[in-house]
Amino acid sequence: MTFVVPIGPQHPALKEPEFFRFEVRGEEIVDVDIHLGYAHRGIEEAFSRRNYKHNIYLSERICGICNVVHSTTYCQAVEQLAGIKPPERAKYVRAIIMELERIHSHLLWLGIAAHQIGFNTLFMLAWRDREYVMDLREMISGGRVHSATNTIGGVRRDLKTEHIPTFLRGLEKLEQSTNYYIKLFESDRTILARCANLGVLSKEDAIKFCAVGPTARASGLKTDIRRDDPYGAYDALSFNVATEREGDVWAKGMVRLREILESIRIVRQAIKEMPGGPIRTRVDLQIPPNETVERTEAPRGELLYYIRSNGTEIPERVRVRTPTYGNFASMKSMFVGGTVAEIPIVIWSIDPCFGCNDRVTLVDSRTGKTRVVSFDELRRRRK
């Protein structure tokens, strides 16, 4: 006999509202049904009612944690539409903030993952170290979380020379603690017991379900937009793409921890090789009819913006595809066959950001078919 364990929309394991309907037999999961759309805020519609300048701040508010990468992708897309190039120095400043954001996001992930497996001490320590990154971000942009640094045609604030020594010291501390966490992840028996061989996503499934970001990299898929389709300053910076073969929760954590080290490397490089010059160019925002697609590597994976302009100051249509949305399809194959105790950590292993997901989707658990329901159809159903 199976019975249903509802996880969400409100549940301590979820940091944001989303509904997972698990069918379990004893402790074993036999089926999962994911209902999205609880955090729908109508952002895409709001995009086409504001002008390009206001939309920068709107795009930052799609996701609190990865706000810089959202605004960077948006600004890059608009710059492409308008046919201008930001100054070199602006690209480097953007790269630095984006990498700091990746470190901050991954440490946040580590903390909550530790909490999910009941390791509260690691949770607190990881978040203590996250404070260092936030301080660095405050120094460069004035905001600990929301940086509001990006603008169309460059950045609004520059990295000052007198900040650089403090910056390097902060990176040093982060590197030390990250190395310690990597050692802990490799050796701690209870972490291995809770993370190894859990929620496995095989390489074939990762390809089949189009997994993105650390989720895909943990399954041995060497994919990274920064390397595959370099944007901004990334073609001038050298870094490794961290991958693991196992595809389990442990590998997903390990990939993220090693990415922190790579990000620290990138930031150091960027500070060293940063060219001088202006940080922004002027842009005429009466953009003629055009359309563009821009991809970046957010902390959680590939982030995609599609923008169509229509000759006015207001975009015709903005479409955002967030990495979490790309990873939901692969979730079912991670869950089925596992146990109830794994649910929180496996959900968290893809680093879901439900706030980013802003559309209504129905998943039919029997056929595995996913359907996107339009607003009109929803209205018809309600009647």
Next chain:
Amino acid sequence: MIEVVNFVINSLIFPGLLFASVVGLLYVGIDRKVTGHMQHRIGPPIWQEYLDMGKLLSKEDITPGAAQSLVFNTVPLIALGAIVAVMLFLPITSAQPALTSVADLIVIIYLLNIPAICVMLGGYSSGSPFGASGAARYVVQLFSYEFVFILAIIAVVARVESLSLGTVVGYQAQQGWLVLDWRLLPAVIAAIIGAQGKLLRVPFDIPEAESEIVHGALTEYSGPKLAIWRLAYDIETLVVAGLLAALFFGGPTAYVIGGTQIPGVVDFLIKTLVIVLFTTTLRNIMARLRIDQALKFYWSFAALLAIISLVLVLVVP
């Protein structure tokens, strides 16, 4: 008449409800403070448990519609009663407990299981899937740690050849602490692992894993009923530590330092606090296991330790 008055004083004031609540709540408060410092945060003040208790007791008493039953409402009280009763059998001021019987160790083991059974009943009768799931996990966990815990106690019993806790403490006063006996060392480790499971501390806080099943069997409890559960749990922390102290660490001993008489209860408090702090350390350096992993761990590693100890005691003279 005197006996009745004595019994009432024993069970309500010392070493019963009042003493046990004050010390138990304080210990868990200390535990929370130390945990805070270990996790690099300030942590609550050590009297936080008293404040929590006062707040919970002053709240409205709510019973969810699906849980309307005699069982749901009475099990917290039964659990508290059982755990306070154990206090009467523990040697606290001297080797002699407040209540004695020929085989009080058996009574203690029995009474210590009543709160666990009450939690399960409360969970199953709460009408919530989280409660039922937590209760189911608790059953599995009970069958894991209890076997190990009892085996470790049997090793001690075989060594001392008495089922009376008073005799065990008296024996240690003459022959030295049992923890110093190498044949019993595996049993001590097994008993501490068992206690960790009994007190639902990481890595064995599986039945109330908050990120998985909210608060397990106690999910639907709130207000005064939750306060009673918390009180029972906090006293259980003290009781289990007291039992371990009496079994392996010499129990309460009175000392004379520089002409001043230090009563045995001070020794009892120090020893139990050290044991509680040890379990606090353990719970802060590990992640939670899964229920099947915990079961396997108890029945293989911990049970093996206890059996080795028992065999050593029986075989090696």
